Amino acid sequence: MNTTSCQSPLEWDSLLAYWLGELDPDSEARIEEHYLGCARCSRRLEKLAALAQGVQVLAQVSGVTAVIDEPFVHRLTESGLRVREYRVPLNGSVNCTVTPEDDFVVARLEAPLDGVTRLDMVDVYSGGTSEIRHEDIPFVAESGSVVFSTRIAALRALPVTTVRVRLLAVDNNGERTIGEYTFNHTPGAI
Amino acid sequence: MLLSDPDNLPDEATLARRVAQASPGTDREAEAELCRRLAPRVRLYGLRHLRDAAAAADLMQQVMLMTIERLRAGALREPERLASFVFGMCRMVVLELRRGNMRRERLLETYGEVLEPVETPPPNPDRGRLAHCLERLPERERTILLLTFYDNMPAEALARELNLTPANVRVIRHRGMERLRECVTGATL
Numbered sequence: 001m002n003t004t005s006c007q008s009p010l011e012w013d014s015l016l017a018y019w020l021g022e023l024d025p026d027s028e029a030r031i032e033e034h035y036l037g038c039a040r041c042s043r044r045l046e047k048l049a050a051l052a053q054g055v056q057v058l059a060q061v062s063g064v065t066a067v068i069d070e071p072f073v074h075r076l077t078e079s080g081l082r083v084r085e086y087r088v089p090l091n092g093s094v095n096c097t098v099t100p101e102d103d104f105v106v107a108r109l110e111a112p113l114d115g116v117t118r119l120d121m122v123d124v125y126s127g128g129t130s131e132i133r134h135e136d137i138p139f140v141a142e143s144g145s146v147v148f149s150t151r152i153a154a155l156r157a158l159p160v161t162t163v164r165v166r167l168l169a170v171d172n173n174g175e176r177t178i179g180e181y182t183f184n185h186t187p188g189a190i
Numbered sequence: 191m192l193l194s195d196p197d198n199l200p201d202e203a204t205l206a207r208r209v210a211q212a213s214p215g216t217d218r219e220a221e222a223e224l225c226r227r228l229a230p231r232v233r234l235y236g237l238r239h240l241r242d243a244a245a246a247a248d249l250m251q252q253v254m255l256m257t258i259e260r261l262r263a264g265a266l267r268e269p270e271r272l273a274s275f276v277f278g279m280c281r282m283v284v285l286e287l288r289r290g291n292m293r294r295e296r297l298l299e300t301y302g303e304v305l306e307p308v309e310t311p312p313p314n315p316d317r318g319r320l321a322h323c324l325e326r327l328p329e330r331e332r333t334i335l336l337l338t339f340y341d342n343m344p345a346e347a348l349a350r351e352l353n354l355t356p357a358n359v360r361v362i363r364h365r366g367m368e369r370l371r372e373c374v375t376g377a378t379l
């Protein structure tokens with residue numbers, strides 16, 4: 001095979017399916033034999049692998065704010081990471097912080113989610129002057145809660161702040177508030 | 191000189207033939223060039239199957255050493271089938287590594303210097319840019335990508351956790367990775 005050209009380049013989707021372990025053994029072998037002999041496709045796969053590894057690193061260092069789930073929180077603690085957890089009752093509030101020892105900060109919002117088909121989450125910052133809406137967040141209705149992890153660097157940079165979070169059920173008839181939650185954040189240890 | 195004309199590089203079969211036809215160990219240039227090209231691909235194979243950078247580096251080293259050893263010995267009869275040959279060795283060495291059987295030390299002693307040119311770092315996307323792009327993804331895509339790659343979770347397990355179907359998880363993560371790629375690179379890979 002030529003060093004730079006490829007007569008039948010592997011599609012991005014096939015490379016991704018391969019990397020994610022979604023292919024049957026025969027398809028997997030065909031892809032492997034191809035890229036082991038192909039400079040172009042192996043370079044594309046290398047970039048894909050680097051992207052996947054970058055996401056993995058960010059997931060491991062609380063580098064991104066995201067809705068997560070309970071099993072993921074268990075995996076974090078089982079791997080030895082220090083997870084600061086807050087459980088906020090429906091329409092309740094919590095005093096919260098982050099310390100240098102924390103690896104992750106996780107919040108659980110208790111909420112009745114039966115019958116909810118789409119759930120939005122709105123962050124309202126001090127004074128109500130700014131809002132961020134997160135549309136169609138993932139949730140498991142039976143769990144009765146929404147779990148999210150805030151990027152740790154963002155939390156460490158926060159001054160004394162109050163953040164209100166609103167959960168909204170959205171359907172064809174409009175939207176209704178499920179609950180409101182207040183986070184009274186103080187920097188450093190409380 | 192192999193690298194003097196980048197538009198006219200010899201293909202890998204030619205390099206393999208040169209190694210096989212020379213007296214053992216005399217065409218170091220062809221051996222080194224083969225390692226430079228093949229080693230990153232073998233490393234990818236290792237990352238995919240072993241999911242560990244150190245184990246992938248071990249695999250890469252082992253496979254390249256064995257490839258050179260067998261080429262020198264004339265064990266590859268059809269140099270055009272070099273990729274199949276390397277593929278077979280990758281499979282075998284992964285099994286060996288999993289069994290803990292390695293003969294790396296002896297091979298390293300004999301062929302170590304051939305591997306020197308392959309110590310090139312893999313591409314590393316800018317972490318700040320990647321975080322920015324992840325935060326711009328739709329919520330479900332971000333969640334599923336983080337949960338997938340944190341510890342390489344299969345679609346079936348993730349689907350059970352999130353009350354989705356495995357097909358749904360696959361669709362969401364493919365879409366998420368596509369968006370992420372476009373955001374990070376701003377171009378096709």
